Amino acid sequence: MKTYEQINKRIESGKAVVLTADEIMDYVDKKGLAAAAEEVDVVTTATFGPMCSSGCTLNFGHSKPKIRMSEAWVQDVLVYTGLAAVDVYLGATQLRHGDPANMYHPGEFRYGGGHVMEDLVAGKALQLFALSYGTDCYPLREIRTYFTINDLNQAIMLNPRNCYQNYNVAVNDSDKTIYTYMGTLEPDRKNASYCSAGQLSPLLNDPFYEVIGVGTRVWLAGAQGLVYAEGTQHAGAGDRTPGGIPKGGAGTLALTADMKQMIPKFVRGVSLRGYGASLALGIGIPIPILNEDVLKRTCVRDRDILAPVVDYSSDYPQNNGKIICHVNYEQLRTGQIEIEGKEIAVGSLSSYYKALEIANLLADEIRRGEFTLAQPVAYLPKDTKTKPLVIRDKAS
């Protein structure tokens, strides 16, 4: 048994024993659970993939004369101005003004909110254009200027939903190619697409939300941020394996961090043909090894994690909840799965390569005493389900 305080003292003195969620299973197999739980202080988890429910608040500071922005665009991408005078919110999936979207199907979606966020973190000069109706205290009616992240008072990433605990494997049962947020899916189940770091993914290493909660310090694209709430659509109550691993989406996290501290290569704009623009993010979350139970859960392996295979041509869009079958991540990572007697080529949208890089970067920061752990101030619910949106004819 260890406490957060004891672990943090060991981190601060540079003596913490830190392993990644990719290394811990073999280590525990070798040392035994009890001895390893004594010895290991932290296991680092990570993920890198598209996370559409991401965005940032920006504060531009005041021009002379002042403006109360009522409509604004950064790099021609619309930002939300329903906040105070020079605060805006930029969303990852917002398209650039004039983007033909899917008018010439499938659209390319080459530049959107996620790409603006990538350019912002990369320190590029960006264009701001804003309009206003003008007030006595904010007389300026229009502004066009150029800025970098260093010119802003704040650039704070504020993501309502990141780190899905588990995710669907998408296939296409129709006879036409379809273009989805899971990528391009060829007809007749020619290919499948998954999106999870599996055994390295944060919430798959803490399936019952025992150590990751509101207030947990996280590594968000290199910046030290935190979990500020349960993520949208968080639903801990779904089906689980006998080992406790959710057999579908389940838990999510809402994350925030200062973009001025971020590393550009972990904040990447994404273009999904025929679907839209998004943002891929690198996230690392440390798991404090408080006891044997916590350690045991970090030993989850790809073969123990099941993902639901879902048809994205009809079942997913019609929201009928149908699942073709479950496959495990070890099978997915071979690049080939067999469903109903048919071999299907498997691709991924989540980068295990980058996730591994992040888990090691975070482990190094903890070993150097630069990243300490924060105990949650509140825990994520385990008993909630997502509600559908009911289409009603009348208000009551």
Added chain:
Amino acid sequence: MSQAITKKLMLFFPKCECEKPIIYHLVKDHNLIVNIYRAKVTPEEEGFLVLDVTGTQQDIDQAMAFVKTFNVSISDTGKGVLRDEDACAHCGACVAHCPTGALHIGDKATREVVYNEADCIECLACIRVCPFDACVSAF
């Protein structure tokens, strides 16, 4: 009789050479087997051609000497489809779409996506599916 070998080439035709039947002469006069993967050769515009040529070393050398008498530049690295190493996130979205396995997971432990350009047949599927714009065409 020396052995037949195969080389992947990319030819660049400046505007002035686009209307000449150069490939015809590679076959007719230099005994080469040509396998064109992808071409963009338009009169009055620049042109590019990515192809395999198969023949003896001597025939290939003579054919290249012939090609060089025109204003055509030859690249024997044959890179019609390039991968931007910095842009690639190694997600693996491309691997299920790559028909020859030119793009594949190289190392099972790190899951790094490796691009073996010699196996590329220039179908351009990777360019269409890459979320990070990491696969690009040279033309």
